[in-house]
Amino acid sequence: MxxxxxxxxxxxxxxxxxxxxxxxxxxxxxxxxxxxxxHTAEQLAERVRESRRLMREHGIAVEDGDLDAMPSVLENAYAVAAEKSVQNLKRGTAA
Structure with missing residues (x-):
């Protein structure tokens, strides 16, 4: 180089x-x-796409609008995972 x-x-x-x-x-x-x-705008967009794909691949049901409404994908992932855990606890199932 x-x-x-x-x-x-x-x-x-x-x-x-x-x-x-x-x-x-x-x-x-x-x-x-x-x-x-x-990161460039395209690199950031790719990271968002990949994060969404991984979340869905691992069974985290999430709508694009919900993700877009929050400030970052990582925060989105934590919020979705926390909500799923709370729902599972209320139902008496493991996370």
Whole structure:
């Protein structure tokens, strides 16, 4: 993999250099690490699709509208699982 040059203001370069030094890495390594933490809209959409598929595959009945109404898929999964557990407890069945 080749390297590329990114033009940024000197103040940004200096800030990145200070951050990289504190973390014991190069500016390139820091930028790579930061970029790996962020996801494109398509990557996020794929994660949502996969999470929904897995939930359904594991028997968690969930409507897309219910998932969309909550702020994150993980929170959605916890809420759905908790509700299912409460329902099972009320019926006297195992989760």
């Amino acid at each position: 080749g390297d590329s040059t990114i033009k940024v203001p000197d103040t940004t370069r200096d800030h990145l250099a200070a951050l990289a030094k504190e973390r014991g890495m190069t500016i390139g390594g820091l930028v790579t690490a930061l970029a790996n933490q962020e």
